[in-house]
Amino acid sequence: MTTNLDTVGEVRDFLRLCLNPGPRRTGRTVAQLAKVMPDWLAERLTAHAPHLTELREAAVRAEAEAARARKAYADALGAWITEETTQ
Known part of the structure; x- marks a missing residue:
């Protein structure tokens, strides 16, 4: 088909x-x-x-922002664990 x-x-x-x-x-x-x-x-x-377009785009943007936040957290966690930062 x-x-x-x-x-x-x-x-x-x-x-x-x-x-x-x-x-x-x-x-x-x-x-x-x-x-x-x-x-x-x-x-x-x-x-x-067409009303779904804006919602899909917002979801894609939110997922990208979440990925950036997870990376920043993981980087900071890694730095803290290895004592590369005092914060």
Whole structure:
């Protein structure tokens, strides 16, 4: 089955298939799907649901900021453990 995901129905059907791919195949939650959704699929989705674009972009920015914060914490923790800082 090949589809271009041109209609709302095609996109919804494909996303439903991603959530529940069928017997003997592992499904996923909507949260898991949102996290692993490739850009090409997100583009098709937002073509039909533009209100989701800003939310996805905010989530991507927040994840990047969280990654920077985790790195800063790990760097500071490492420095503290090795006594490279007195703070």
